[in-house]
Amino acid sequence: MASNRTISQTVRPVVGFAVRLTMALSIVVFLLMMLLGLIMRMVQGSLLDIPPDLFYQIMTAHGTGMVGTAGLAGAAIMWHFLNRYVRPSVSVYWLFLAFFLTGVVLILAGIFAGGFAGAWTFLYPLPARSGAVWSVHAAFSFIAGLLLVGVGFLLFYLDAARAIVGRYRNLSNALGWPTLFGSEQADTPPPAIVASSAVLIINTIALVVGAVILAITAVNLYVPSLTINPLLAKNFIYFFGHVFINATIYMAVIAVYEIIPVYTGRPWKSSRLLIAGWSATLVMALAVYPHHLFQDAVMPGWMLVTGQILSFASGIPVIVITTYALLSYLHRSEIRWDLTSALLTLGVFGWAGGVIPAIIDGMIVVNKVMHNTLWVPGHFHFYLLLGMVAMALGFATWLAQGEKPGTAMTLSHKLALGGFLLGGLGVVLTFLYSGKESVPRRWAVHVPEWTAPDQLGSVFAAVVVAATIVIAIQYMSRCARSS
Amino acid sequence: MQEFLWLLTLSLVALLAVIFVAVIRQAAMPAAAAVPARSGRYRQPLFWGLIIVGVAVTYGTLVPWPYSPDPRTTDTPLRVNAISEQWSWSVDHTELPLNKPIVFFVTSRDVNHGFGLYDSDRRLLTQVQAMPGYVNKVHYTFTKPGQYRVLCLEYCGLIHHDMIAELTVKP
Numbered sequence: 001m002a003s004n005r006t007i008s009q010t011v012r013p014v015v016g017f018a019v020r021l022t023m024a025l026s027i028v029v030f031l032l033m034m035l036l037g038l039i040m041r042m043v044q045g046s047l048l049d050i051p052p053d054l055f056y057q058i059m060t061a062h063g064t065g066m067v068g069t070a071g072l073a074g075a076a077i078m079w080h081f082l083n084r085y086v087r088p089s090v091s092v093y094w095l096f097l098a099f100f101l102t103g104v105v106l107i108l109a110g111i112f113a114g115g116f117a118g119a120w121t122f123l124y125p126l127p128a129r130s131g132a133v134w135s136v137h138a139a140f141s142f143i144a145g146l147l148l149v150g151v152g153f154l155l156f157y158l159d160a161a162r163a164i165v166g167r168y169r170n171l172s173n174a175l176g177w178p179t180l181f182g183s184e185q186a187d188t189p190p191p192a193i194v195a196s197s198a199v200l201i202i203n204t205i206a207l208v209v210g211a212v213i214l215a216i217t218a219v220n221l222y223v224p225s226l227t228i229n230p231l232l233a234k235n236f237i238y239f240f241g242h243v244f245i246n247a248t249i250y251m252a253v254i255a256v257y258e259i260i261p262v263y264t265g266r267p268w269k270s271s272r273l274l275i276a277g278w279s280a281t282l283v284m285a286l287a288v289y290p291h292h293l294f295q296d297a298v299m300p301g302w303m304l305v306t307g308q309i310l311s312f313a314s315g316i317p318v319i320v321i322t323t324y325a326l327l328s329y330l331h332r333s334e335i336r337w338d339l340t341s342a343l344l345t346l347g348v349f350g351w352a353g354g355v356i357p358a359i360i361d362g363m364i365v366v367n368k369v370m371h372n373t374l375w376v377p378g379h380f381h382f383y384l385l386l387g388m389v390a391m392a393l394g395f396a397t398w399l400a401q402g403e404k405p406g407t408a409m410t411l412s413h414k415l416a417l418g419g420f421l422l423g424g425l426g427v428v429l430t431f432l433y434s435g436k437e438s439v440p441r442r443w444a445v446h447v448p449e450w451t452a453p454d455q456l457g458s459v460f461a462a463v464v465v466a467a468t469i470v471i472a473i474q475y476m477s478r479c480a481r482s483s
Numbered sequence: 484m485q486e487f488l489w490l491l492t493l494s495l496v497a498l499l500a501v502i503f504v505a506v507i508r509q510a511a512m513p514a515a516a517a518v519p520a521r522s523g524r525y526r527q528p529l530f531w532g533l534i535i536v537g538v539a540v541t542y543g544t545l546v547p548w549p550y551s552p553d554p555r556t557t558d559t560p561l562r563v564n565a566i567s568e569q570w571s572w573s574v575d576h577t578e579l580p581l582n583k584p585i586v587f588f589v590t591s592r593d594v595n596h597g598f599g600l601y602d603s604d605r606r607l608l609t610q611v612q613a614m615p616g617y618v619n620k621v622h623y624t625f626t627k628p629g630q631y632r633v634l635c636l637e638y639c640g641l642i643h644h645d646m647i648a649e650l651t652v653k654p
Contacts, residue, residue, distance in 0.1 A: 053641055119638050125615070126594045126640065131569045133641045230595065230615050295597065295612045297550050297619040305545060312537045320530045327506045328523065332514030349503050356495045360488055363540065364549040369484060369607045372597055372636040436489040438607035440599065440636055443644040449605065 012083065014090050016399075019080045020479050022097065023396045026073035027472045029065055030389060034468060036062040038461040041427075044446045045454030053133060055444035056117035060142075063120030064107055067245055068149055070384060072100060073392040074251030075156055078199065080395075081192040081258045082160060086167045092159040099152025106145030114138020119442065121241060122146070124213065124233035128221050136221040143218045147211060154207045157200040164197055171197050175282070176275035191257040191268050194275055195250055198282040203247045205286065210240030231296065238292040243285055249351055249383060250281070252391035253322060256344050259398050260326065263341045263405055264333035268325070277317035284314045294367040304364060311362025315355040323352040338406035339413040339471070343394030346421060347387050354383025357432055372442070375435025378428055385464070386424040393420075393471050400478035412470055419467030426460025485606070552622045553584050560584035560622065565633065565648075567613040568592035569640055572633050572648035579631075581654045584624045591615045596646065597636025603629045610636055625652040 036058050042048040043055055050058075075096070082088050110116040116138040118127045127139040161171065168174040168189060174197040178185040189197070213236035216228045257268045290307030293299050326348045335341060357379035361370045370376070397406075409417070430453040439450045446454060547554050561580065565587050566573040579585060589598045589611050596613040600623060608631075611621035625631070635646035 052644065056638075056641065056643075117641070121638075123595050123638070126638075129569070129594050131640050131642075231617060234595070234614075295610055295619070296614065296617075297611055297621065298614075298617045301548070301550075308545065309537075309541055312540065316530065316533050316537075320526060320533065324526055324529065327502070330506050330510040332509055332512045334513050335510045337511070345503070345507070349499065353496050353499055356499070357492050360492060363544045365544045366484070366488060368549065368609050370488070371610060372599070373607060432489065432492060436485045438485065438601065438605055440634055440644075442638040445644045447605075 012090070015080065015083045018090065018093055018097075019076050020399055022072060022076035023392070023399060024476060024479065026069050026076065026392060027396060027468075027475060029069040030073075030392075031465065031468055031472055033062050033065040033069065034461070034465050036065070038458060038465055041454055041458040041461050043444065045451045045458050046446070046448070047455060047458055052444040053115065053117060056119075056442075057111050057115065059442060059444075060117050060119050061108070061111050064111075064142075064146070066384070067120055067241075067248075068100070068104070068107075070248035070252075070388050070392075071149075071153060071244060073395075074248040074388070075153070077255045077392065077395050078160070078192075078196050078251040079156075081254050082163065082196055084258075085190060085193055086163040088163040089159050092155055096152040096156040099148050099155065103145040103148035103150075103152065106141045106148065108145075110138045110140070110142030110145060114141055116142045118142070121237055122214075122217060123237060124217055124228065124230055125220065127217055128224065140218055140221050143214050143221070147214045147218070150207050150211050150214065154204065154211075157204045157207070160196060160200050161204070164193060164200075168193070171201065175279060176270050177279070179270065180272055180275045180279065188270055191270050191274055192254045194270055194278050195254050195257065198278045198285075199247050199250045202243050202282055202285050206240045206243035206247070209236050210244070213237055213240065231298065234293065234296065235289075239286075239289045242289040242292060245380075245384070246285055249388045249391075250285075252347065252388045252395070253351070255391050255395040255398070256322075256326065256348060259340065259395070260329060260344060263335045264329045266329045266333060268329065273321055274325070277321035281314070281317050284310045288314055291362045291367075294364050295371055308362060308364055312359050315359050318355050319352055323348055336405060336408065338397075338401070338409055339417060340394050340398040340401060340406060342409070342417050343390050343397060343420075346417070347389075347391030347394060350386025350390050350424070351383045351388075354379055354381075354387055354428075357382065369438070370435055372440060373435040374431045374439045374441050376441050378431030378433075378435050381424075381431060382428045385427065386421075390420065390424075393468070396475045397471065400475045400482075402482065412474070416467045416470040416474075419463050420471070423460045423463030423465075423467060427457055427464060430454070430457035430460060550620075550622075552586065553624050556584055556624065558584050560586040563587050565589045565598055565613070566592060567596040567598070567635070567639075567646070569594065570635070570642035570646040572598075572635075572646065574633065574648050574650065577648070577650055579625060579650055579652045581625055581628055581652055584622060587611070587621050587623070588618050589613045589621065590618045594639050595637045596639050599634045599636035600650075601632045601634055602627070603631065612637060628652050628654050 043050055115134040164174045174189050174193050176189050176194050179188055213233055219226050261267050288310035290303040291311045360366055434453045563585055564575045591613040598613050599610040600608045609621055609623050611619045631650040633648040635643055
């Protein structure tokens, strides 16, 4: 069995350059988006005064920017490790980046030049019906930008599929299904390939669905007579959005699979359990999205029940497979902690921790009193900020260390890690607390009774920003020195 | 309910943190190169424990069906129509009876809005989406007299945060 056979032990230099550049870009945008998040919390806490139209523009930029950048950083991680096993095209990767950046320019123009503030979820028909706040041209710029970003991602995933199929002959083999169902598999795919295959399948479907609703929304801006059923549009949007944002974590966790074994000396194997977990995740990620529609009582009952059951079930692979495996691999492994291993471990904690309030809100009876309160950003900041972003920063630190374990943690490392953990937990818990207090989500103005946790959340958000700046400076300076 | 969910979340997150800290404290200690053979002994109980909890929670929260009228009463509910548009609510009954089941018929004239029913302590009691082209129903029985509010819970544009209606419940 040639399990985990690599194409070459060292990644092609141009790949290394492209990935380091992408991570530099991602970290800078993450920081800028964190600053926008800090501004929003300060406004809600009455520590800063800006007009509501600007608040909602910032909210739109923050959501779109964070989701897009999480996708970008996740793609860089996935691509970096794919190159260990298969040969994805470097040209397609540059094309992906070009589409992404062009899309970002259009999105920013739509928001800050055109005043578009329809949120990253662009819930139809809001882009076309702003109450005369923004023009259809501004909305079109935003929608077209999203479409270009989506085309870039689609190219990226199609090329990843081509490269994987080039070695494993088909995606069934790449998902490890022969191993799962008991037959011999000559070339067992490593976890990085199993995860990448699941991600490219679900995200290709999601991007196509997203492109359909984006295209209809764009045409509707100029041809109002061309409409779509709003409930169908909502289904499309939440299907696309749910899969895309979850896939960012699925891509980031590849860094955990590939890097943690270097520290523990214990290879992360494609066990039947891991393969089964990813196969289940593939199905559940596609089918769970109706949990975003619990308050649309006209939805078919069976879809709402499916949404609730799969919300719970989706957490099981995270806890029983990935989290459990990480803890088993870490246990008495003689690991020498550095910033990379600590951030990757924190990332898995954040992912598993975020599952808890997410599952709780994934029950219809709970959703009735938690949906669209600040409980929602509470749970998704848990598994995105403390989960996905922590993994991405861990990966960036790994690159900066020359892809080998670093020296013991310096004081600045400890402060950055402690600040990110403490600040992140503070951000999350103040959101969840406000959700418990029924504070609505996406409100530019909060009444005085709501502002205390907002103010505390602002302090914690500032701590996260400071910690991320330290990590960013170290990444940039080390990359600059090594190049 | 919200207080219980908050405490439950805090407890489970704390439990997860304790497990991580316990493993991290031992992670630097020496052991065999391979993962210890007994390290998987908690996995099956954890898996089946989650399955059992999942089945129990699913049954307990879906039966009775959460969208049904209040099962404690057979009274014919009072129909209240709530129509939303940027950025106001039009509610055809703003004075509502105590202890009588009410069914809100909620829709929108333009974009998506959220019908969030709040009590005078700003506690969210129930909600449903207000959608163009659809009528969503939500059942509620007021058991305390006083002032209630409808807040918009789906982002709908510039004055989303000020889209509020007042309701009064009288004995």
